[in-house]
Amino acid sequence: MIAHLSGEIASSGERWVVIDIGGIGYRVQVTRPALEILRQTEGRVTVHTHMAVRDDDIQLFGFLHPSERELFTILIGVSGIGPQIAMNILSGLSFEEFALAILNDDERALIRIPGIGQKSAKRLILELKEKMKGCAVDLSAGRRPEEAKDAESALISLGFSPAEAQQAVDAVLPTLGDRNLQALIRAALAHLRER
Template identity: 50%
Template structure:
Protein backbone atom coordinates (compact mmCIF):
# COMPACT_ATOMS: atom_id res chain seq x y z
CA UNK A 1 0.00 0.00 0.00
CA UNK A 2 1.31 3.45 -0.93
CA UNK A 3 0.58 5.80 1.97
CA UNK A 4 3.03 8.66 1.35
CA UNK A 5 4.82 10.15 -1.64
CA UNK A 6 7.82 12.42 -1.29
CA UNK A 7 9.11 13.97 -4.48
CA UNK A 8 8.96 16.81 -6.97
CA UNK A 9 5.91 18.32 -8.64
CA UNK A 10 5.98 17.84 -12.43
CA UNK A 11 2.62 19.00 -13.79
CA UNK A 12 -1.09 19.04 -13.10
CA UNK A 13 -4.43 18.79 -14.88
CA UNK A 14 -7.93 19.59 -13.67
CA UNK A 15 -7.91 17.33 -10.60
CA UNK A 16 -4.65 15.40 -10.80
CA UNK A 17 -0.98 16.10 -10.24
CA UNK A 18 2.07 14.13 -11.30
CA UNK A 19 4.82 13.72 -8.72
CA UNK A 20 8.33 12.57 -9.65
CA UNK A 21 9.68 10.14 -7.06
CA UNK A 22 13.22 9.08 -8.03
CA UNK A 23 12.41 9.18 -11.73
CA UNK A 24 8.99 7.53 -11.50
CA UNK A 25 5.96 9.72 -12.15
CA UNK A 26 2.95 9.06 -9.92
CA UNK A 27 -0.42 10.43 -11.03
CA UNK A 28 -2.38 11.50 -7.96
CA UNK A 29 -6.04 12.56 -7.84
CA UNK A 30 -6.55 15.45 -5.40
CA UNK A 31 -9.02 18.13 -4.37
CA UNK A 32 -9.22 21.30 -6.45
CA UNK A 33 -7.63 23.32 -3.65
CA UNK A 34 -4.72 20.90 -3.31
CA UNK A 35 -4.04 20.99 -7.05
CA UNK A 36 -3.99 24.80 -6.94
CA UNK A 37 -1.63 24.75 -3.95
CA UNK A 38 0.83 22.45 -5.70
CA UNK A 39 0.66 23.98 -9.18
CA UNK A 40 4.03 25.40 -10.15
CA UNK A 41 5.76 24.60 -6.86
CA UNK A 42 9.49 23.96 -7.15
CA UNK A 43 10.19 22.69 -3.65
CA UNK A 44 9.96 18.99 -2.64
CA UNK A 45 6.45 17.95 -1.63
CA UNK A 46 4.98 15.26 0.60
CA UNK A 47 1.54 13.84 -0.17
CA UNK A 48 -0.47 11.46 2.00
CA UNK A 49 -2.11 8.88 -0.26
CA UNK A 50 -4.75 6.18 -0.44
CA UNK A 51 -4.84 3.59 -3.23
CA UNK A 52 -8.31 2.55 -4.39
CA UNK A 53 -9.69 0.63 -7.37
CA UNK A 54 -12.30 2.41 -9.50
CA UNK A 55 -13.90 0.68 -12.50
CA UNK A 56 -11.18 -1.96 -12.33
CA UNK A 57 -8.36 0.60 -12.46
CA UNK A 58 -6.10 1.63 -9.55
CA UNK A 59 -6.48 5.28 -8.55
CA UNK A 60 -4.11 7.03 -6.15
CA UNK A 61 -5.85 9.71 -4.09
CA UNK A 62 -3.65 12.34 -2.47
CA UNK A 63 -3.92 14.80 0.42
CA UNK A 64 -1.69 17.53 1.79
CA UNK A 65 -2.44 16.90 5.47
CA UNK A 66 -3.01 13.93 7.74
CA UNK A 67 -6.41 15.26 8.78
CA UNK A 68 -7.54 15.28 5.13
CA UNK A 69 -6.61 11.66 4.48
CA UNK A 70 -8.10 10.56 7.82
CA UNK A 71 -11.37 12.32 6.98
CA UNK A 72 -11.34 10.76 3.51
CA UNK A 73 -10.90 7.29 5.04
CA UNK A 74 -13.84 7.92 7.37
CA UNK A 75 -16.05 9.16 4.55
CA UNK A 76 -15.51 6.10 2.36
CA UNK A 77 -16.66 3.89 5.24
CA UNK A 78 -20.12 5.45 4.96
CA UNK A 79 -22.67 3.50 2.97
CA UNK A 80 -22.92 4.78 -0.63
CA UNK A 81 -19.95 7.13 -0.28
CA UNK A 82 -17.14 6.04 -2.59
CA UNK A 83 -13.71 7.62 -3.08
CA UNK A 84 -14.87 9.94 -5.88
CA UNK A 85 -17.74 11.35 -3.82
CA UNK A 86 -15.56 11.61 -0.71
CA UNK A 87 -13.02 13.67 -2.65
CA UNK A 88 -15.80 15.85 -4.07
CA UNK A 89 -17.04 16.50 -0.53
CA UNK A 90 -13.56 17.53 0.60
CA UNK A 91 -13.29 19.85 -2.41
CA UNK A 92 -16.34 21.81 -1.27
CA UNK A 93 -16.00 22.13 2.50
CA UNK A 94 -13.08 22.49 4.91
CA UNK A 95 -12.20 19.69 7.31
CA UNK A 96 -13.13 21.75 10.41
CA UNK A 97 -16.47 22.82 8.91
CA UNK A 98 -17.29 19.26 7.85
CA UNK A 99 -16.34 17.86 11.25
CA UNK A 100 -18.34 20.59 12.99
CA UNK A 101 -21.44 19.90 10.88
CA UNK A 102 -21.29 16.17 11.60
CA UNK A 103 -20.64 16.68 15.33
CA UNK A 104 -23.51 19.18 15.58
CA UNK A 105 -25.87 17.08 13.45
CA UNK A 106 -26.26 20.00 11.06
CA UNK A 107 -28.07 18.47 8.08
CA UNK A 108 -28.53 21.86 6.41
CA UNK A 109 -24.78 22.45 6.05
CA UNK A 110 -24.15 18.93 4.79
CA UNK A 111 -27.06 19.05 2.33
CA UNK A 112 -25.54 22.10 0.64
CA UNK A 113 -22.63 19.96 -0.55
CA UNK A 114 -23.06 18.88 -4.17
CA UNK A 115 -23.83 15.16 -4.28
CA UNK A 116 -25.14 15.07 -0.70
CA UNK A 117 -28.91 15.15 -0.27
CA UNK A 118 -30.97 14.99 2.89
CA UNK A 119 -30.72 11.20 3.18
CA UNK A 120 -26.95 11.23 2.67
CA UNK A 121 -26.57 14.03 5.23
CA UNK A 122 -28.47 11.96 7.81
CA UNK A 123 -26.32 8.95 6.96
CA UNK A 124 -23.09 10.91 7.46
CA UNK A 125 -24.24 12.14 10.86
CA UNK A 126 -25.49 8.72 11.96
CA UNK A 127 -22.50 6.70 10.80
CA UNK A 128 -19.70 9.16 11.59
CA UNK A 129 -20.91 11.01 14.69
CA UNK A 130 -19.31 8.71 17.27
CA UNK A 131 -16.17 8.17 15.20
CA UNK A 132 -15.77 11.93 14.82
CA UNK A 133 -15.95 12.46 18.58
CA UNK A 134 -13.12 9.98 19.11
CA UNK A 135 -10.92 11.90 16.67
CA UNK A 136 -12.06 15.38 17.63
CA UNK A 137 -8.55 16.62 18.40
CA UNK A 138 -7.47 15.85 14.85
CA UNK A 139 -10.48 17.24 13.00
CA UNK A 140 -11.71 20.04 15.24
CA UNK A 141 -8.26 21.63 15.33
CA UNK A 142 -8.59 24.57 13.00
CA UNK A 143 -12.17 25.43 13.87
CA UNK A 144 -12.43 29.18 14.47
CA UNK A 145 -10.55 29.79 17.71
CA UNK A 146 -8.61 32.95 17.08
CA UNK A 147 -5.36 31.03 16.73
CA UNK A 148 -5.38 30.42 20.49
CA UNK A 149 -4.06 26.90 21.28
CA UNK A 150 -5.64 26.91 24.77
CA UNK A 151 -9.05 27.72 23.31
CA UNK A 152 -8.61 25.16 20.54
CA UNK A 153 -7.47 22.35 22.85
CA UNK A 154 -10.23 23.06 25.37
CA UNK A 155 -12.87 22.98 22.63
CA UNK A 156 -11.45 19.71 21.28
CA UNK A 157 -11.48 18.15 24.75
CA UNK A 158 -15.14 19.07 25.29
CA UNK A 159 -16.14 17.67 21.92
CA UNK A 160 -14.29 14.45 22.77
CA UNK A 161 -16.33 14.31 25.99
CA UNK A 162 -19.53 14.27 23.96
CA UNK A 163 -20.57 17.92 23.81
CA UNK A 164 -21.48 19.50 20.48
CA UNK A 165 -19.08 21.87 18.79
CA UNK A 166 -21.48 24.76 19.43
CA UNK A 167 -21.66 23.96 23.15
CA UNK A 168 -17.87 23.65 23.36
CA UNK A 169 -17.24 26.97 21.61
CA UNK A 170 -19.84 28.85 23.67
CA UNK A 171 -18.69 27.51 27.05
CA UNK A 172 -14.98 28.04 26.37
CA UNK A 173 -15.70 31.54 25.11
CA UNK A 174 -17.60 32.29 28.33
CA UNK A 175 -14.72 31.03 30.47
CA UNK A 176 -12.01 32.89 28.57
CA UNK A 177 -14.05 36.08 28.48
CA UNK A 178 -13.47 36.33 32.22
CA UNK A 179 -9.84 35.22 32.05
CA UNK A 180 -8.44 35.67 28.55
CA UNK A 181 -4.85 35.05 29.70
CA UNK A 182 -5.47 31.56 31.06
CA UNK A 183 -2.86 29.08 29.81
CA UNK A 184 -4.15 26.05 31.74
CA UNK A 185 -6.24 23.94 29.37
CA UNK A 186 -7.42 21.61 32.14
CA UNK A 187 -8.65 24.56 34.21
CA UNK A 188 -10.53 25.99 31.23
CA UNK A 189 -12.15 22.62 30.55
CA UNK A 190 -13.19 22.23 34.20
CA UNK A 191 -14.71 25.71 34.26
CA UNK A 192 -16.49 25.09 30.95
CA UNK A 193 -17.88 21.80 32.27
CA UNK A 194 -19.28 23.63 35.29
CA UNK A 195 -21.04 26.10 33.00
CA UNK A 196 -22.43 23.32 30.84
CA UNK A 197 -23.76 21.46 33.89
CA UNK A 198 -25.39 24.63 35.20
CA UNK A 199 -27.13 25.12 31.88
CA UNK A 200 -28.38 21.54 31.60
Protein backbone atom coordinates in the same frame (compact mmCIF):
# COMPACT_ATOMS: atom_id res chain seq x y z
CA MET B 1 0.09 0.08 -0.23
CA ILE B 2 1.58 3.48 -1.04
CA ALA B 3 1.36 5.68 2.09
CA HIS B 4 2.96 8.85 0.73
CA LEU B 5 4.83 10.26 -2.24
CA SER B 6 7.63 12.84 -2.19
CA GLY B 7 8.79 14.45 -5.40
CA GLU B 8 8.26 17.37 -7.74
CA ILE B 9 5.03 18.34 -9.46
CA ALA B 10 5.46 17.49 -13.15
CA SER B 11 1.97 18.52 -14.31
CA SER B 12 -1.54 19.09 -13.04
CA GLY B 13 -5.13 19.06 -14.23
CA GLU B 14 -8.53 19.97 -12.88
CA ARG B 15 -8.45 17.55 -9.92
CA TRP B 16 -5.08 15.81 -10.18
CA VAL B 17 -1.32 16.25 -10.11
CA VAL B 18 1.51 14.13 -11.48
CA ILE B 19 4.34 13.75 -8.99
CA ASP B 20 7.69 12.88 -10.57
CA ILE B 21 9.80 10.55 -8.43
CA GLY B 22 13.00 9.36 -10.02
CA GLY B 23 11.67 9.69 -13.55
CA ILE B 24 8.36 7.95 -12.82
CA GLY B 25 5.20 10.05 -12.78
CA TYR B 26 2.44 9.14 -10.32
CA ARG B 27 -0.98 10.59 -11.11
CA VAL B 28 -2.71 11.49 -7.84
CA GLN B 29 -6.25 12.81 -7.44
CA VAL B 30 -6.34 15.69 -4.97
CA THR B 31 -8.88 18.05 -3.45
CA ARG B 32 -9.30 21.56 -4.85
CA PRO B 33 -7.61 23.27 -1.86
CA ALA B 34 -4.68 20.85 -2.07
CA LEU B 35 -4.39 21.42 -5.83
CA GLU B 36 -4.12 25.20 -5.34
CA ILE B 37 -1.40 24.81 -2.72
CA LEU B 38 0.55 22.21 -4.72
CA ARG B 39 0.47 24.35 -7.88
CA GLN B 40 2.03 27.24 -5.97
CA THR B 41 4.69 25.12 -4.30
CA GLU B 42 8.10 25.01 -5.92
CA GLY B 43 10.47 22.12 -5.42
CA ARG B 44 9.81 18.92 -3.55
CA VAL B 45 6.33 18.16 -2.16
CA THR B 46 5.00 15.36 0.03
CA VAL B 47 1.50 14.01 -0.46
CA HIS B 48 -0.08 11.46 1.91
CA THR B 49 -1.92 8.91 -0.20
CA HIS B 50 -4.71 6.36 -0.15
CA MET B 51 -4.46 3.68 -2.83
CA ALA B 52 -7.78 2.30 -4.08
CA VAL B 53 -7.50 -1.01 -5.93
CA ARG B 54 -10.40 -2.37 -7.96
CA ASP B 55 -10.57 -5.22 -10.46
CA ASP B 56 -9.91 -2.94 -13.43
CA ASP B 57 -8.37 0.17 -11.87
CA ILE B 58 -5.80 1.45 -9.38
CA GLN B 59 -6.17 5.04 -8.17
CA LEU B 60 -4.13 7.20 -5.84
CA PHE B 61 -5.87 9.88 -3.77
CA GLY B 62 -3.59 12.50 -2.24
CA PHE B 63 -3.83 14.70 0.84
CA LEU B 64 -1.61 17.35 2.38
CA HIS B 65 -2.17 16.08 5.93
CA PRO B 66 -2.58 12.59 7.40
CA SER B 67 -5.79 13.73 9.15
CA GLU B 68 -7.38 14.42 5.74
CA ARG B 69 -6.43 10.92 4.57
CA GLU B 70 -7.88 9.47 7.78
CA LEU B 71 -11.17 11.32 7.21
CA PHE B 72 -11.22 10.12 3.58
CA THR B 73 -10.85 6.51 4.79
CA ILE B 74 -13.70 7.01 7.26
CA LEU B 75 -15.91 8.58 4.58
CA ILE B 76 -15.49 5.79 2.02
CA GLY B 77 -16.52 3.35 4.75
CA VAL B 78 -19.98 4.95 4.85
CA SER B 79 -22.59 3.18 2.72
CA GLY B 80 -23.18 5.07 -0.53
CA ILE B 81 -20.08 7.29 -0.23
CA GLY B 82 -17.46 6.49 -2.84
CA PRO B 83 -14.02 8.02 -3.35
CA GLN B 84 -15.25 10.84 -5.63
CA ILE B 85 -17.95 12.00 -3.20
CA ALA B 86 -15.43 11.75 -0.34
CA MET B 87 -13.07 14.01 -2.33
CA ASN B 88 -15.96 16.45 -2.93
CA ILE B 89 -16.58 16.57 0.83
CA LEU B 90 -12.90 17.26 1.53
CA SER B 91 -12.86 19.92 -1.21
CA GLY B 92 -15.91 21.66 0.25
CA LEU B 93 -15.29 21.51 4.00
CA SER B 94 -12.24 21.47 6.25
CA PHE B 95 -11.92 18.63 8.76
CA GLU B 96 -13.16 20.94 11.53
CA GLU B 97 -16.11 22.23 9.50
CA PHE B 98 -17.12 18.69 8.59
CA ALA B 99 -16.89 17.49 12.20
CA LEU B 100 -18.99 20.44 13.38
CA ALA B 101 -21.60 19.77 10.67
CA ILE B 102 -21.87 16.14 11.82
CA LEU B 103 -21.95 16.97 15.54
CA ASN B 104 -24.52 19.75 15.07
CA ASP B 105 -26.77 17.70 12.72
CA ASP B 106 -26.22 20.40 10.08
CA GLU B 107 -27.67 18.70 6.99
CA ARG B 108 -27.68 21.98 5.03
CA ALA B 109 -23.89 22.30 5.23
CA LEU B 110 -23.54 18.77 3.86
CA ILE B 111 -26.18 19.13 1.11
CA ARG B 112 -24.19 22.03 -0.41
CA ILE B 113 -21.50 19.52 -1.40
CA PRO B 114 -21.87 18.11 -4.95
CA GLY B 115 -23.10 14.51 -4.82
CA ILE B 116 -24.64 14.77 -1.33
CA GLY B 117 -28.42 14.80 -1.11
CA GLN B 118 -30.63 14.87 1.95
CA LYS B 119 -30.57 11.07 2.27
CA SER B 120 -26.76 10.93 2.12
CA ALA B 121 -26.45 13.82 4.59
CA LYS B 122 -28.67 11.99 7.09
CA ARG B 123 -26.68 8.78 6.61
CA LEU B 124 -23.37 10.61 7.17
CA ILE B 125 -24.66 12.20 10.37
CA LEU B 126 -26.07 8.92 11.65
CA GLU B 127 -23.00 6.81 10.88
CA LEU B 128 -20.27 9.31 11.80
CA LYS B 129 -21.61 11.13 14.85
CA GLU B 130 -19.85 8.81 17.32
CA LYS B 131 -16.57 8.92 15.38
CA MET B 132 -16.63 12.72 15.21
CA LYS B 133 -17.23 13.01 18.97
CA GLY B 134 -13.54 12.23 19.39
CA CYS B 135 -12.84 15.52 17.64
CA ALA B 136 -15.17 17.41 19.98
CA VAL B 137 -12.40 18.00 22.53
CA ASP B 138 -10.25 19.87 20.00
CA LEU B 139 -13.21 21.72 18.56
CA SER B 140 -14.65 22.78 21.91
CA ALA B 141 -11.21 23.97 23.00
CA GLY B 142 -11.57 26.72 20.43
CA ARG B 143 -9.90 25.35 17.35
CA ARG B 144 -11.64 27.55 14.83
CA PRO B 145 -10.81 27.13 11.15
CA GLU B 146 -11.37 30.85 10.51
CA GLU B 147 -8.47 31.78 12.79
CA ALA B 148 -6.22 29.27 11.05
CA LYS B 149 -7.19 30.65 7.62
CA ASP B 150 -6.66 34.24 8.80
CA ALA B 151 -3.24 33.35 10.21
CA GLU B 152 -2.27 31.66 6.94
CA SER B 153 -3.37 34.74 4.97
CA ALA B 154 -1.29 36.97 7.25
CA LEU B 155 1.80 34.80 6.74
CA ILE B 156 1.28 34.77 2.97
CA SER B 157 1.04 38.57 2.97
CA LEU B 158 4.39 38.61 4.81
CA GLY B 159 5.97 36.78 1.87
CA PHE B 160 5.73 33.13 2.88
CA SER B 161 4.40 30.60 0.37
CA PRO B 162 0.91 29.17 0.95
CA ALA B 163 2.43 25.75 1.71
CA GLU B 164 4.85 27.22 4.29
CA ALA B 165 2.05 29.22 5.90
CA GLN B 166 -0.29 26.25 6.17
CA GLN B 167 2.44 23.97 7.46
CA ALA B 168 3.51 26.47 10.15
CA VAL B 169 -0.06 27.11 11.34
CA ASP B 170 -0.83 23.38 11.44
CA ALA B 171 2.38 22.73 13.39
CA VAL B 172 1.65 25.23 16.17
CA LEU B 173 -2.15 25.10 16.40
CA PRO B 174 -2.38 21.98 18.61
CA THR B 175 0.22 23.33 21.07
CA LEU B 176 -1.45 26.66 21.78
CA GLY B 177 -3.47 27.11 24.94
CA ASP B 178 -4.46 30.66 23.97
CA ARG B 179 -5.79 30.40 20.44
CA ASN B 180 -6.43 33.98 19.47
CA LEU B 181 -5.27 35.15 16.06
CA GLN B 182 -2.28 37.20 17.23
CA ALA B 183 -0.92 34.34 19.36
CA LEU B 184 -1.34 31.96 16.44
CA ILE B 185 0.53 34.26 14.04
CA ARG B 186 3.37 34.85 16.55
CA ALA B 187 3.77 31.11 17.18
CA ALA B 188 3.72 30.32 13.44
CA LEU B 189 6.37 32.99 12.77
CA ALA B 190 8.55 31.57 15.56
CA HIS B 191 8.13 28.10 14.04
CA LEU B 192 9.17 29.39 10.60
CA ARG B 193 12.26 31.10 12.06
CA GLU B 194 13.37 27.85 13.74
CA ARG B 195 13.56 26.02 10.41
